[in-house]
Amino acid sequence: MAEATAQARYTELSELYSDRAKMAGPGMVGLDPRSIRKVISFSGGYPDATTLPIQDIIEATRVALERDGEWALQYAFGSGIPELVEQLRIKLARDQGIVADVPNILVTNGASQALGLIFEMFVNPGDVILSEAPFFLGTVHYAHANGAVVRELPLDDDGIVIADLERELNALRAQGTRAKFLYLVPNFQNPTGITYSFERRKQIVALAQEHGLPILEDDAYFDLRFEGDKVPTFYELDGTGLVMYCGTFSKILSAGVRLGWVVAAPDIIAHLSGLKTDYGTGAFASSVAAEFAGSGTLLEHVQELKHLYHQRRDVMLDALAEHMPPGTSWTRPTGGFFVWITLPEGVSAADVTPLAQQRGVGVTEGTYFFSGAGGEDKLRLSYSFNTDDEIRQGVQIVGDVVRELAGTR
Numbered sequence: 001m002a003e004a005t006a007q008a009r010y011t012e013l014s015e016l017y018s019d020r021a022k023m024a025g026p027g028m029v030g031l032d033p034r035s036i037r038k039v040i041s042f043s044g045g046y047p048d049a050t051t052l053p054i055q056d057i058i059e060a061t062r063v064a065l066e067r068d069g070e071w072a073l074q075y076a077f078g079s080g081i082p083e084l085v086e087q088l089r090i091k092l093a094r095d096q097g098i099v100a101d102v103p104n105i106l107v108t109n110g111a112s113q114a115l116g117l118i119f120e121m122f123v124n125p126g127d128v129i130l131s132e133a134p135f136f137l138g139t140v141h142y143a144h145a146n147g148a149v150v151r152e153l154p155l156d157d158d159g160i161v162i163a164d165l166e167r168e169l170n171a172l173r174a175q176g177t178r179a180k181f182l183y184l185v186p187n188f189q190n191p192t193g194i195t196y197s198f199e200r201r202k203q204i205v206a207l208a209q210e211h212g213l214p215i216l217e218d219d220a221y222f223d224l225r226f227e228g229d230k231v232p233t234f235y236e237l238d239g240t241g242l243v244m245y246c247g248t249f250s251k252i253l254s255a256g257v258r259l260g261w262v263v264a265a266p267d268i269i270a271h272l273s274g275l276k277t278d279y280g281t282g283a284f285a286s287s288v289a290a291e292f293a294g295s296g297t298l299l300e301h302v303q304e305l306k307h308l309y310h311q312r313r314d315v316m317l318d319a320l321a322e323h324m325p326p327g328t329s330w331t332r333p334t335g336g337f338f339v340w341i342t343l344p345e346g347v348s349a350a351d352v353t354p355l356a357q358q359r360g361v362g363v364t365e366g367t368y369f370f371s372g373a374g375g376e377d378k379l380r381l382s383y384s385f386n387t388d389d390e391i392r393q394g395v396q397i398v399g400d401v402v403r404e405l406a407g408t409r
């Protein structure tokens with residue numbers, strides 16, 4: 001098979017590709033997703049494998065198919081199967097403080113699809129969007145693929161810096177133009193782990209309302225708070241239809257079910273749905289997730305996850321304190337998966353990653369989280385996927401590499 005492929009001759013067609021395909025560039029064809037297990041992997045946003053609720057999902061599948069198999073195995077035209085939309089309405093009101101009705105909700109193939117559709121709906125090549133920086137690398141990709149001009153707004157410990165947001169908005173207003181939206185991850189941000197304070201959220205909403213600026217609120221880690229009190233969502237604080245709120249089952253049920261959602265004003269949901277070209281989000285996975293959420297299993301499961309990730313976070317922070325050389329600093333997340341490392345002066349993340357990889361540890365370079373330059377002295381480490389012992393071992397290895405490069409050994 002491989003030989004036949006090697007001998008095949010393919011007509012050169014790339015000049016016929018659309019601008020969108022050229023801007024997006026090639027994807028990772030043939031990648032074996034299981035290859036991350038070959039190293040201690042601090043690199044992805046992978047949920048812990050040992051807690052995946054396999055037996056509960058088998059049971060939810062049985063119940064869902066016995067009760068509603070005829071529809072669970074059909075196309076699911078529309079904005080989401082009614083059972084899952086109802087469970088989302090309940091969850092959003094109970095946990096997020098978001099009151100949403102059927103016309104406000106679109107169920108998607110992961111939050112990724114929701115983000116991709118929002119870019120398609122709002123962004124023509126050359127349009128300006130505003131984003132926190134560093135920002136989620138999936139969104140960096142959608143920005144490139146859609147030809148967005150990203151104005152990056154730096155983060156401090158409480159969120160994007162208000163003076164920078166204000167300056168950008170005033171500059172756009174002076175040019176007689178508007179940004180299409182502001183992208184942010186308010187809780188346990190990917191990649192830095194920071195959470196926007198209540199005060200900062202209110203200031204951002206006030207500015208957004210003054211300038212008619214939509215906010216794309218990507219709350220992928222909302223449920224995984226293991227320390228401190230929850231802070232109101234931008235969606236709840238706004239209440240005028242400026243916020244598009246995205247969530248996902250990936251981090252709390254399974255990334256493999258590929259289920260996420262958007263909550264927004266009805267006209268936005270209707271247009272996003274119009275751009276969705278898959279005849280509806282999978283009814284099978286949706287039925288299973290609806291059963292999993294409706295039976296109360298989801299709530300119990302999230303409690304376990306929070307406990308686990310809290311412990312993992314502590315193990316990673318302790319290991320960093322023990323093994324990182326002077327001049328290294330890092331964030332202290334109160335939920336989610338990620339710690340953001342600033343390397344000692346003169347040490348480059350591009351030098352750390354291959355050396356760590358050779359010694360069996362995967363880490364992610366900070367440069368992936370910017371649309372232009374930035375992050376050369378940063379690493380993102382995820383504590384979600386590995387055991388406590390692996391975290392200790394892995395951090396020790398990364399610490400050794402950084403020490404060697406810093407010349408402090």
Ligand SMILES: Cc1ncc(COP(=O)(O)O)c(C=O)c1O
Nearest residue numbers: 045110111112190220248250260
């Ligand atoms: C901030 C953020 N948004 C969106 C996603 C994508 O989520 P999904 O698996 O639902 O597509 C991720 C996944 O890592 C994420 O970290």
